[in-house]
Amino acid sequence: MAIAAERGLEVYGGDINTAYLNAWLDIRQYLCSINGYPCQVNGHMYVVLKALYGLHQPGREWNSELNQWFLDHGYQRSLTEPCLYFKFEGETIVYVLVYVDDIFVATNVESYKEELFKDLNDAYGLKDQGRLTQYLGVEIEQTHESIKISQGKYAREILEKFGYQDAHAVGNPMETNVRLAPLETDERSETSFPYREAIGMLMYLATSTLPDLAFTLGQLSRCVANPSAKHVGAAKRVLRYLAGTVYYGITYARKQDEVDEVVLEGYSDSDWANNPEQRKSTTGFVFTLAGGAITWMSRRQSIIALSTAEAEYVAACEASMETMAESNILQEILPMHSVKLKIGIDNQAAHVMATNPTYSRRTRHIELRWHFVREQVQKGVIKLHKIPGEENPADAFTKALDKKRLEGLLQLVGVSHAK
Template identity: 90%
Template sequence: MLMYLATSTRPDLAFTLGQLSRFVAKPSAKHVGAVKRVFRYLAGTLDYGIPYARKQDEVDEVVLEGYSDSDWANDPEQRKSTTGFVFSLAGGAIAWMSRRQSIIALSTAEAEYVAACEASMEAMAESNILQEILPMHSVKLKIGIDNQADHVMATNPTYSRRTRHVELRWHFVREQVQKGVIELHKVPGEENPADAFTKALDKKRLEGLLKMWVFGMPSDRRSSFEVEAIFEEGVLECILKFKPWIRLAQADALDKESWDGAHVR
């Protein structure tokens, strides 16, 4: 149940459950206690959800905006890093991930580079879906990263002694940037929402990042179960088709003439 929530409607659980899932085979009392804390957190945040909305102006371009981040070698056993990324569309998060990387990164820049590549692959997959559902719209992909060395590696094909060992597959992100398929830009670390998918955060920091995702919180809504939203033509249908976990508060939400609001959870 918890993993379903983490992958479907509660991105704020992704990092915690990603860490706990490593001990499913042989959990200790400490791990059981951590799971109980997750349930207590859920009990206090039942009204959290993901609202989707759009700007009033009609546009021909759909912008899929994402952020990627990574820690460095924080796995105490294997010394591998954790990739985290999140993508938003129509004002809310639609895809996110927190998972251990498959290699041991030799530097922070390399770990961030691997994370950017994995985020790029997810962006391409989401773009393919959008282009199939919305053939009349162009799709723009934007990914924000907070590491300067990572940005240089992804935008500059020059090899250096410190990066020439990086496996070929991780240069996928560089190729997409050079082709103009993905726009990679630098963001301050404190303004990177993907930070919540790579490390444990205190309450204030976590809630601040949740608001960056336009993650529905009680203080952000008229009530616990309603939020005003007007969806771009086709975007809502796209989300509903590929995210079956979404539940709308109003049965006639797809009827735009009679629909005055819905809360997506």
């Protein structure tokens, strides 16, 4: 969506009918006699020719079939994202994203979309859904100024399922002074609330359109097998927060003028030793394109950092790995554009460690892998710059924040009321 907004494209959708049955099986399969369709000769069996639903390989066979179709029609397949195809003909731009039988097309020429869908319909049978308003549970609003994504319908379904549709809303998903620890041996697990189901349903929101839930759900998901009453209470608070943010989403601003440069702006942060059991730190990062968040993460670091600077350095490295992955896609699908990568961090010591190839007694123990960020900075691939802590959106992915600060940081990455 961010690329569509960045390049001024319209987004369309299509659905292929009984997609798997269009693919032939490479590995021969057999069926015994079926009630109502007996074999004419005793001892004979049916040979399965097409990729029937329920077999092991239909998904792969269908993907191979559709991939070959796109290649035969002049599309290039992304090496980084195998379900992404693209094609450029003069001023015409076409991007195609495939999810099983759902086809997502972004283009600047509607007639090209119509031709593509006609060819797909002739080959497999396709329902043209027109200008996209919904895709995999995500609602899409396209205007001349922006593209907005949200999940209001899905959020309402969650609230109704757990009886929180009329709940009194709270301003943040987690109280700022709460520390969630695993269940103590003398504590009883709370089983009256469907904790695992709630976390699973909320996680789709956190990974799609509501990055403000990422940190909280990251904490809550560690105890889905044996939650305590405290965990259940924290999960119910997330539902109350959701009651007030049902229509929140991400906005990507359309560029009014053609530009030959794309800037992927990122932010990283850490909360040192905030895990009370293992004393491990939390990494948080978020990247934006066209003014809106496109990828984000909140996760526990794999090592025990010995200082705040080391934790911030590790977080910057993890963010740099993510931005390199995103850069690979951008360089493929935007071959005529210059891709700039920026990461903002708010720790001076970590910034010095990443921009100056020096070692000291306090840093020489750091594993070699974490110096990846330094290498990319020295090569000029990534620009690492210092920002004030109060202006770092990644702070929302490392700790619980109060309502005012959370809303302020979310606005910096395009998250706001979508209606």
